[in-house]
Amino acid sequence: MNLKLDKQTIWLVGGVLGLLIVSSLIGWLLSLRVRDEKGRATVQNLNARTRAWWMMVGVFGLAMATGGIGSVVLFALTSFLALREFITLTPTRPGDHRTLFWIFFIILPLHYYLIAIKWYGLFTILIPVYAFLFIPIRSAAAGDCENFLERTAKIQWGLMVCVYCVSHVPALLSLDIPGYEGQNGKLMFYFVLVAQISDVLQYVWGKTLGRHKIAPHVSPNKTWEGFIGGIISATLIGAGLWWATPFTPLQSAGMSLLITLMGFCGGLVMSAIKRDRGVKDYGSMIEGHGGVMDRIDSLCFAAPVFFHFTRYFFT
Amino acid sequence: MRNFFAGLAKLVTGANARWVGCAPDVRQRVYFANHTSNLDALVIWASLPPPVRELTRPVAARDYWTKNKLRLYIANKIFNAVLIERKRPTTHDNPLADMLDALGDRHSLIIFPEGGRQAGTEMAPFKGGLFHLAKDRTDLEFVPVLIENLNRILPKGEFLPVPLLGGVSFGAPIKLEAGEPKVSFLERAENAVKELQKT
Numbered sequence: 001m002n003l004k005l006d007k008q009t010i011w012l013v014g015g016v017l018g019l020l021i022v023s024s025l026i027g028w029l030l031s032l033r034v035r036d037e038k039g040r041a042t043v044q045n046l047n048a049r050t051r052a053w054w055m056m057v058g059v060f061g062l063a064m065a066t067g068g069i070g071s072v073v074l075f076a077l078t079s080f081l082a083l084r085e086f087i088t089l090t091p092t093r094p095g096d097h098r099t100l101f102w103i104f105f106i107i108l109p110l111h112y113y114l115i116a117i118k119w120y121g122l123f124t125i126l127i128p129v130y131a132f133l134f135i136p137i138r139s140a141a142a143g144d145c146e147n148f149l150e151r152t153a154k155i156q157w158g159l160m161v162c163v164y165c166v167s168h169v170p171a172l173l174s175l176d177i178p179g180y181e182g183q184n185g186k187l188m189f190y191f192v193l194v195a196q197i198s199d200v201l202q203y204v205w206g207k208t209l210g211r212h213k214i215a216p217h218v219s220p221n222k223t224w225e226g227f228i229g230g231i232i233s234a235t236l237i238g239a240g241l242w243w244a245t246p247f248t249p250l251q252s253a254g255m256s257l258l259i260t261l262m263g264f265c266g267g268l269v270m271s272a273i274k275r276d277r278g279v280k281d282y283g284s285m286i287e288g289h290g291g292v293m294d295r296i297d298s299l300c301f302a303a304p305v306f307f308h309f310t311r312y313f314f315t
Numbered sequence: 316m317r318n319f320f321a322g323l324a325k326l327v328t329g330a331n332a333r334w335v336g337c338a339p340d341v342r343q344r345v346y347f348a349n350h351t352s353n354l355d356a357l358v359i360w361a362s363l364p365p366p367v368r369e370l371t372r373p374v375a376a377r378d379y380w381t382k383n384k385l386r387l388y389i390a391n392k393i394f395n396a397v398l399i400e401r402k403r404p405t406t407h408d409n410p411l412a413d414m415l416d417a418l419g420d421r422h423s424l425i426i427f428p429e430g431g432r433q434a435g436t437e438m439a440p441f442k443g444g445l446f447h448l449a450k451d452r453t454d455l456e457f458v459p460v461l462i463e464n465l466n467r468i469l470p471k472g473e474f475l476p477v478p479l480l481g482g483v484s485f486g487a488p489i490k491l492e493a494g495e496p497k498v499s500f501l502e503r504a505e506n507a508v509k510e511l512q513k514t
Contacts, residue, residue: 085480100479101475104477
């Protein structure tokens with residue numbers, strides 16, 4: 001899984017760094033101009049988000065630079081932190097304790113190990129089949145029947161979303177795409193970039209033009225203007241990055257549309273869970289963004305679908 | 316070693332200290348908290364800023380912490396714990412006198428007035444020690460502390476922790492009113508801890 005640093009990778013990385021510098025400058029200018037209290041809070045949050053982006057891009061870049069294994073480790077840690085936030089919000093009982101120990105310390109590392117050694121067959125079924133059956137077995141053995149199905153389902157769901165779905169991002173590195181050998185790092189970069197920039201653009205369009213709420217009960221900040229503007233502009237950016245992917249410009253537009261739509265749905269579903277549990281964010285680890293889960297909710301839903309579309313049509 | 320332990324505790328429990336009703340301070344205080352896990356004292360102690368932590372001593376059960384050499388070492392060298400007799404208090408082994416001794420004129424204490432770890436989510440009624448402490452030392456601030464989720468990280472009877480996120484909230488200090496009876500003070504103290512759930 002060695003990744004090489006070719007010209008296109010340098011363009012991608014350079015482009016992202018340029019984008020960060022521009023956003024930092026805009027944030028700085030806004031902080032000079034803003035007068036009222038509400039605006040100041042928004043700009044402060046915006047600048048905290050930009051600072052966090054610098055950190056996240058740095059960590060992601062470092063992981064890419066160390067080759068495939070660095071990316072697998074990074075996403076394993078991301079899954080671990082997201083699962084931690086998810087299970088914290090989920091009311092489990094003492095009878096689940098040993099089950100939780102298994103999913104955090106045995107199933108999660110084993111699943112990512114399978115990606116590292118490229119054992120595709122077991123990678124796709126370890127969690128949906130074996131962990132799915134193991135979780136209720138272990139909890140039943142602990143002897144606590146209260147809300148049994150509910151507890152079991154929540155643990156399974158957390159494992160699917162935080163570990164199984166997220167792991168399809170580094171799994172992109174293991175795809176054998178004819179004519180694209182040794183370049184999968186760019187495909188992963190492209191995917192993360194499109195998914196995240198779609199989040200950012202939906203936020204920007206929503207903050208500037210947003211009027212009509214799209215799902216007021218689930219996610220009060222999401223608006224039709226933000227949705228349409230964000231999806232279209234992120235899809236155009238994704239299409240414009242076709243040269244870094246195995247896709248033609250038109251295919252790249254289609255893939256980007258898929259990523260952005262799934263990403264939007266991911267944000268919506270993960271918001272619904274937050275509303276149900278009565279919290280605003282999953283955690284407080286990333287300044288301005290909330291928890292790890294708040295940042296990767298769109299990746300969770302987009303990654304497996306993008307992975308399988310690419311695998312079906314291009315390998 | 317003490318700092319290493321404190322750092323480790325914060326990493327394992329992900330505990331975020333929230334100072335809701337007061338700010339960290341080196342003045343003499345008694346932190347009283349609900350008790351759900353063996354990690355409780357460690358996490359409260361670890362979430363205090365280092366200068367405050369140096370002066371703060373957890374009160375713990377002597378029967379538990381003198382059972383083997385390792386426990387004794389941790390209690391004495393890491394936490395500087397105040398070990399009290401909880402099973403058979405006598406005039407020689409008076410927990411209140413031990414705590415007053417330990418406070419002196421510069422230390423603070425961490426105590427768990429429920430008297431033992433609770434298995435469920437409900438708090439047990441507070442024992443009278445807190446009241447007697449408040450009566451003898453009217454100069455102290457009594458700070459309510461709410462511990463959340465630590466019983467899920469390490470439930471009673473388990474030895475392997477699960478990495479969930481814990482929470483420690485510090486509320487507004489309470490004081491014994493002049494002539495306030497024991498029952499009403501203890502009830503006020505219990506409510507002060509419970510109130511923190513809503514913040």
